[in-house]
Amino acid sequence: MKQEHAIEAFAALAQSSRMTIFRLLVRTVPDGLLAGEIARHLQIVPSTLSGHLAVMKRAGLLRATRQQREIRYAADLDCVTGLVDFLLADCCDGQLDDCAGVLALTKNK
Numbered sequence: 001m002k003q004e005h006a007i008e009a010f011a012a013l014a015q016s017s018r019m020t021i022f023r024l025l026v027r028t029v030p031d032g033l034l035a036g037e038i039a040r041h042l043q044i045v046p047s048t049l050s051g052h053l054a055v056m057k058r059a060g061l062l063r064a065t066r067q068q069r070e071i072r073y074a075a076d077l078d079c080v081t082g083l084v085d086f087l088l089a090d091c092c093d094g095q096l097d098d099c100a101g102v103l104a105l106t107k108n109k
Helices: 003-013 015-026 035-042 046-058 075-089 094-106
Strands: 060-069 070-075
Touching: 003 015, 003 046, 003 075, 015 035, 015 046, 015 070, 015 094, 035 046, 035 060, 046 060
Parallel strands: none
Antiparallel strands: 060 070
């Protein structure tokens, strides 16, 4: 993952409602939720939710699929794994034995 993409993804999560949305969608992997269900769960006005979902989708954090008249959103765990890998790429100054436990988390997708 390139630094620019990581920054965009972290920026997308650096807002309370978007973090709450993402955490909800992580709990529903792999199925995700319809936009209306997300709005009801979190009591977010649909127009506001739409803006948040667009930011997160653009950052690669979400996958969206049309389901009749609504869109189903799901957390993209590959993106999250990429973010963790990006953060830990230089972990422990190359001494992998020192951070083996942390690195194992990224390998157990």
